[in-house]
Amino acid sequence: MLKISWASLRATEAKIVLVLLACFAVADCGLRMVDQRLSGNIAHIESIPSLVASAGSNAERSMLIVGNSLTNNGVDEKIVAARLSDVGIAKITPDGTSLWEWKCLLEREVLRRQDVQIDVVVIGFAWHLLSDQARADASKLGALYCELGDIRRPTAIGLASFGDRAEFLLARISRIYAMRDVLRNRVLPLVIPHYKTYTQQANAAGFGQEQKTPTYTYEHFGRLVATLEQKGTQIIVVAMPVQTDYEVDPELRELAARGKIGLIDLRDTEGLDASTYLDAMHLNARGQQLLSEQLAVQLARAIEKNPS
């Protein structure tokens, strides 16, 4: 057995910690260089600034279609663009996003950017994804969607607890930590048989529990609408169809009734049935075509109503 005296151990251990930190820093830099190849979602997020720029140029009007996988699977922006011929459209639909990610993205890409002017933002949502009670993923907010300065107003980006703020900062510093879901989902299916099946089942069970939140408010979304309005950006929200029923919250309806936002309700789109879904909530190609055509018609009407 190798004998190490306690006196030398403290110095050795400090060196070990430093070496480890250096190793993790190198690994972190390496991951930053390849993370787009690890995940299509990350590649999409990285491309958002150029997508926004492309929508805001070479067209009379510009439109962003924002959402998560529901909107990504549900809306074909080419079908919408064919109907709205004079509108430059970009679709920004990172997975697993809701109010807080969309808020950070829109503040960063629409409000703060001086080089582009977006006229219309269309947000696809379901359930309570636009409410103040939407779950904030502090890691993703810190690493992918928000700017470091946003931590100065934590509640405005959904960071309720001290833990959320710490997670935001740690994810900002460490890409390995921020990308842990991606890494986990890459590694574990290779070594754990049926990993995806049972993780999805566990997530679905957790998702069901989250639906018990009592009252839904729209204070933060209302503020976002107001600030975008000041920059001349109109917001239209689209209630997306899923296979189970859900209600549009009264506060969101009230915002629409007061003319602050446009509300397009596509929950009961004609022609959509079980055969047009891939799973409980995501549309297949046929469903996407049906929904996109319907959305294009409704968007054309909404824009005609508010041509400014």
Added chain:
Amino acid sequence: MIFNSYVFWAFFAVVLFLYWRLPHRGQNVLLLAASYVFYGYWDWRFVSLLVISTLIDYYISHAIYRRSDRRERLRLLVISIVTNLGILGYFKYAGFFVREFADLLEMLGFQANLPVLNIVLPVGISFYTFQTMAYTIDVYRGISKPATSLLDFSLFVAFFPQLVAGPIERSVQLLPQLVNPRHLRSGDFAEGLYHILIGLVKKVVIADNLAPIVNRVFSTPVAELTSADVLIGVYAFAFQIYGDFSGYSSIAQGAAKWMGIDLSYNFKMPYFSRSPSEFWQRWHITLSQWLRDYLYIPLGGNRRGPGRTYVNLSLTMLLGGLWHGAAWTFVIWGAWHGLLLVAYRLIGVEKFEGRTSAWVAVLQAVVMFHLVCVGWLFFRAESFDQAIGMIAILGTVPAVTDFAIYGAAMILFFAGPLMVYEWFVYRSEDMLLALRRPSWKRCTAYAYCIGMLLVFPPLVQQVFIYFQF
């Protein structure tokens, strides 16, 4: 404030920063204030319980020490024990016994209109109550002298790293360390880091990643489970509870070490035990020793013949089970371990603890692990019927399901490396084995721990299981 939360580590960083800048008395004042903040973070009202328990035992221990009359000393000790057990009994057991009494009355045909008691259990009450009781008993027995300073004694009761889930420290071990000035010795940083890293891996990586498997098996109706599902569920729980509880103890030990304080080992590779008596020398060691010194030996221990020894063992384990919670499943868990201790003694305990060939030793450990797992079924089950139903399923023809394969792979991936390391620790009988390995090996081990903590934290954070006790 739990050890696997950012708020705890921010809190600890501030405490540690201030701690080493203060003189000895200032350190104790800081630690006491920090301990009350730590405890009050759950529910500040329960800090009063901590203070009451502290004041009672401080003044009673002094009164015991000053008196020479044996009956008077005993009367004072009884006051202390009754008060402590009274508080514990009210918060932990009153609701249970009222419910059970009402059920009994109804069984006998009476209309029972007893009030429903929804009493919130103060976190860690069983741990600090046992610690203060042991102190007063030790003073009564003349094993230790009462603390001369209320500040030091208050800190002994409330010292935050071990306050809510142990180790249950003895006054002779912890109090002198609080009374005397402390210094960060060479090696303390390394040892603290080792305990904290391994503790976090046990809790965050192992216990919390296995929790969903356990929850799924124990929330599925028994009729829908196969024998393989039950087996995987109970194996997962065995590693979950070990990771959870020993992880907490390890982090507590590491945090205390960084403040120059040694806490007792609470776990020493229990799943390699070859007999029940060895298991209880390796599992929740400070509780086992408490039960031995303050219950089993006063009952007569093994001094009054085999029959009485068996009764004493069974009674001690039964009460040890009840210590964990007010539920029959815990009582049965305790009874099961009592039964194992008696059965191994009847067979001849030396056969299981003596020198045997490696293969026999492995077989003994495998058998013992499975006997412990039977106990875990009762410990984790929602009801006695569920536990019995699951044991009955274990007797059916094995049917390997996709879920069982998934669960087995998860256990191997998360708990496997730790078990391999613990096997080497068990063989070497050196709890700090990793610290005596070359730098590059330590570096690799730490990189594994940090990498696992960064990449494989659980999908849902879990609280420590033992907080409820």
